[in-house]
Amino acid sequence: DTEVTQTPKHLVMGMTNKKSLKCEQHMGHRAMYWYKQKAKKPPELMFVYSYEKLSINESVPSRFSPECPNSSLLNLHLHALQPEDSALYLCASSGLVSSTDTQYFGPGTRLTVL
Amino acid sequence: KQEVTQIPAALSVPEGENLVLNCSFTDSAIYNLQWFRQDPGKGLTSLLLIQSSQREQTSGRLNASLDKSSGRSTLYIAASQPGDSATYLCAVRQPGNTPLVFGKGTRLSVIA
Numbered sequence: 076d077t078e079v080t081q082t083p084k085h086l087v088m089g090m091t092n093k094k095s096l097k098c099e100q101h102m103g104h105r106a107m108y109w110y111k112q113k114a115k116k117p118p119e120l121m122f123v124y125s126y127e128k129l130s131i132n133e134s135v136p137s138r139f140s141p142e143c144p145n146s147s148l149l150n151l152h153l154h155a156l157q158p159e160d161s162a163l164y165l166c167a168s169s170g171l172v173s174s175t176d177t178q179y180f181g182p183g184t185r186l187t188v189l
Numbered sequence: 190k191q192e193v194t195q196i197p198a199a200l201s202v203p204e205g206e207n208l209v210l211n212c213s214f215t216d217s218a219i220y221n222l223q224w225f226r227q228d229p230g231k232g233l234t235s236l237l238l239i240q241s242s243q244r245e246q247t248s249g250r251l252n253a254s255l256d257k258s259s260g261r262s263t264l265y266i267a268a269s270q271p272g273d274s275a276t277y278l279c280a281v282r283q284p285g286n287t288p289l290v291f292g293k294g295t296r297l298s299v300i301a
Binding site: 079081108115116117118120123131133163165167177178179180181182183185 | 230234235288294
């Protein structure tokens with residue numbers, strides 16, 4: 076099973092809402108990633124977790140809060156977002172951060188902030 | 190700082206044509222290079238992964254080559270089909286605890 080799942084597929088939220096994005100993989104991967112992708116742009120890395128610990132935070136605003144409750148799950152908690160945060164949010168996983176393994180991506184969550 | 194460039198940015202070809210997508214990178218110290226496909230509004234699908242010690246990888250109608258010393262990779266698609274229409278991204282992985290560095294992609298349209 077080489078699948079990364081993400082829920083929800085679509086999310087519309089107001090600027091005062093609190094919501095969460097969820098990502099799951101059962102490939103035994105120990106590295107998990109959050110990316111943000113705007114239309115017609117490549118994915119931009121937000122966070123990297125290695126062995127359930129945050130190893131990279133690419134200077135992401137605190138209104139985005141990642142969480143890795145166990146080796147299979149990765150959450151992204153959203154609070155007080157801005158309309159410019161509307162984007163496709165992609166989760167990915169790989170064997171290890173510094174490995175030569177393929178990164179597997181989920182289908183993404185399309186987020187719209189009103 | 191590693192930079193990845195993909196040329197052309199967009200490409201339109203008739204069905205059945207063979208085509209080449211190009212990817213170049215500025216720092217040759219890479220672990221591997223990966224080609225992805227992305228359909229509009231969807232996630233990324235890994236097509237081919239070439240390790241730094243390899244010269245090419247093949248999967249079906251796809252062939253990816255890597256010339257690390259010159260900082261180049263090509264993705265060759267044989268006998269293109271309308272279903273190949275998508276954005277193709279290349280990304281490099283560098284040593285250490287570093288993330289993938291993506292190019293901006295090539296938008297491919299195969300016309301029936």
